[in-house]
Amino acid sequence: MSDGETSAARKTDGGGLWTFPADQPLRLDNGGRIEGLEIAYQTYGALNAERSNAILICHALTLDQFVASNHPVTGRPGWWTRVVGPGKPIDPEKHFIICSNVVGGCMGSTGPSSIDLRTGAPWGLTFPVITLADMVRAQAMLVEALGIERLFAVVGGSMGGMQVLQWVADYPGRVFAAVCVAAAARHSAQNIAFHEVGRQAIMADPDWRGGGYAIEGVRPEKGLAVARMAAHITYISEAALQRKFGRELQGDGLSWGFDADFQVESYLRHQGASFVDRFDANSYLYITRAMDYFDLAAAHGDVLADAFRDARDVRFCVFSFTSDWLYPTVESREIVRALNAVGARASFVEIDSDKGHDAFLLDEPVFRDALGGFLGAAAQARGLA
Amino acid sequence: MSAPAVRPDFAEILRLVRPGSRVLDVGCGEGALLELLARENGVDGRGIEISPEGVSACMARGLAVMQGDADRDLDYFAAQAFDYVILSQTLQAVQNPRHVLGELMRIGERAIVSLPNFGHWRVRLDLLLHGRMPVTGVLPDPWWATPNIHLCTVHDFTALCDDLALSIDACAALADGKPARPIDPTRAAENWRAEAALFLLSRR
Numbered sequence: 410m411s412d413g414e415t416s417a418a419r420k421t422d423g424g425g426l427w428t429f430p431a432d433q434p435l436r437l438d439n440g441g442r443i444e445g446l447e448i449a450y451q452t453y454g455a456l457n458a459e460r461s462n463a464i465l466i467c468h469a470l471t472l473d474q475f476v477a478s479n480h481p482v483t484g485r486p487g488w489w490t491r492v493v494g495p496g497k498p499i500d501p502e503k504h505f506i507i508c509s510n511v512v513g514g515c516m517g518s519t520g521p522s523s524i525d526l527r528t529g530a531p532w533g534l535t536f537p538v539i540t541l542a543d544m545v546r547a548q549a550m551l552v553e554a555l556g557i558e559r560l561f562a563v564v565g566g567s568m569g570g571m572q573v574l575q576w577v578a579d580y581p582g583r584v585f586a587a588v589c590v591a592a593a594a595r596h597s598a599q600n601i602a603f604h605e606v607g608r609q610a611i612m613a614d615p616d617w618r619g620g621g622y623a624i625e626g627v628r629p630e631k632g633l634a635v636a637r638m639a640a641h642i643t644y645i646s647e648a649a650l651q652r653k654f655g656r657e658l659q660g661d662g663l664s665w666g667f668d669a670d671f672q673v674e675s676y677l678r679h680q681g682a683s684f685v686d687r688f689d690a691n692s693y694l695y696i697t698r699a700m701d702y703f704d705l706a707a708a709h710g711d712v713l714a715d716a717f718r719d720a721r722d723v724r725f726c727v728f729s730f731t732s733d734w735l736y737p738t739v740e741s742r743e744i745v746r747a748l749n750a751v752g753a754r755a756s757f758v759e760i761d762s763d764k765g766h767d768a769f770l771l772d773e774p775v776f777r778d779a780l781g782g783f784l785g786a787a788a789q790a791r792g793l794a
Numbered sequence: 795m796s797a798p799a800v801r802p803d804f805a806e807i808l809r810l811v812r813p814g815s816r817v818l819d820v821g822c823g824e825g826a827l828l829e830l831l832a833r834e835n836g837v838d839g840r841g842i843e844i845s846p847e848g849v850s851a852c853m854a855r856g857l858a859v860m861q862g863d864a865d866r867d868l869d870y871f872a873a874q875a876f877d878y879v880i881l882s883q884t885l886q887a888v889q890n891p892r893h894v895l896g897e898l899m900r901i902g903e904r905a906i907v908s909l910p911n912f913g914h915w916r917v918r919l920d921l922l923l924h925g926r927m928p929v930t931g932v933l934p935d936p937w938w939a940t941p942n943i944h945l946c947t948v949h950d951f952t953a954l955c956d957d958l959a960l961s962i963d964a965c966a967a968l969a970d971g972k973p974a975r976p977i978d979p980t981r982a983a984e985n986w987r988a989e990a991a992l993f994l995l996s997r998r
Contacts, residue, residue: 756853756858756860758850759861761846775850779850
């Protein structure tokens with residue numbers, strides 16, 4: 410192969426902002442619609458001639474489309490470079506990889522911080538309450554706009570994993586393989602409870618201004634930081650927190666005051682403070698709400714298996730992590746049992762890790778290898794390998 | 795390069811399973827049997843395996859395998875979802891063998907079950923002469939380390955099949971490294987001779 414052919418076959422990272430014409434609105438579960446929808450996305454690798462090698466990655470609550478490239482605000486590397494990259498299970502040398510910012514987000518896709526074209530002002534709380542199905546519908550519009558009829562795979566962790574389930578429920582014929590990592594088919598009371606703490610922290614910040622802070626030129630940074638601190642605890646296991654920090658102090662002794670005496674306090678404060686630089690408070694409200702509303706079985710007569718009735722031919726892979734107490738293994742088992750009940754082709758493995766929910770983003774070789782094995786075998790079945 | 799020798803019990807299962815059928819292998823390990831069945835008989839195979847390492851190895855082979863165990867996870871499969879459900883050398887290690895056997899026959903049209911025979915002459919002799927729990931080729935662990943909590947003889951098993959109204963469509967004696975030998979499991983002599991036995995079961 411000559412150099413010219415190589416560079417033609419290997420498109421560099423791409424993406425941008427896709428603006429849908431007003432006559433192609435995003436129809437919402439609440440009955441409304443968003444006209445002039447914009448979806449910000451990144452791509453890696455090149456679409457093959459058969460258009461059969463596309464993988465859509467769905468991101469988690471506070472993540473974004475920068476799955477394998479440096480974040481434009483923080484400058485930090487992509488959030489899933491352990492899994493996405495040359496020689497990794499999701500490989501731009503083999504796959505055309507798409508990751509888009511969810512509708513309701515704050516990294517370029519239409520969300521509460523965007524300008525409402527009808528008023529010329531930021532949406533704020535006039536933005537419609539959206540659902541994960543709305544997010545997935547927007548992704549499906551983008552995928553279609555990119556000329557892809559059927560994705561080779563839809564892959565996601567946490568909220569991304571829930572979107573994967575929504576994808577196969579809503580578009581079973583447009584997905585060849587589905588990978589759902591550290592997720593659940595519905596939000597539990599505990600999940601909703603933690604989200605409510607975060608939302609209340611934001612709304613208690615005087616700078617939130619009833620959601621209208623953008624117009625008034627302020628930001629509810631304190632509230633959003635507290636929301637992030639509370640949520641961050643749920644992403645880590647007790648064991649990992651203990652291993653990292655124990656009761657270690659920041660300084661030489663106790664301050665006998667309310668400074669960050671303990672290292673764990675300092676760590677959480679840093680997590681909160683750095684989060685507000687890259688995230689919008691109203692987006693946090695809307696996306697957590699969408700997650701809380703998620704209950705895949707409810708939309709199918711309370712029988713989860715019925716959500717997968719038409720997805721028997723999809724090759725499923727479900728992962729959980731032993732120390733994940735936010736989306737514990739029992740939730741993944743529910744998904745797998747529903748898949749088995751309809752005779753779907755489902756694989757499931759619980760990865761032994763003490764890193765908690767965030768394990769799916771961290772260095773977990775068994776997870777990475779199993780994912781690689783699954784996608785490799787699926788690629789063969791799809792005629793890609 | 796010559797093909798590696800197929801384990802005698804696998805060869806017997808390969809002989810019994812109709813090509814192109816749907817198969818669930820309960821306790822599939824690293825997927826060697828499922829892969830063999832897919833390659834040789836073109837079966838649509840699924841597996842259940844308790845160890846994450848085993849499941850990962852299966853996934854790397856392209857097999858559809860879920861982490862789980864026979865006691866808890868069979869209940870969630872639809873009735874008659876499979877043509878064959880295979881439980882190889884595992885029934886004696888489950889919590890509730892009667893329930894598991896019933897579940898195998900609910901979700902599969904047929905079941906293929908193999909188990910060590912506690913009625914084998916060496917087992918009987920060991921216990922008679924030494925008064926100690928037998929340790930043999932098919933029962934290699936001491937009593938305090940064995941996963942086998944519900945050992946039975948060939949005749950115990952045929953009695954349970956009777957009780958559950960199951961018919962034994964085929965039976966073979968298994969011995970380490972030797973080809974499977976078709977037997978009549980109701981004969982007293984076979985309850986002495988067979989080290990392990992493999993049964994093909996269906997509902998009456």
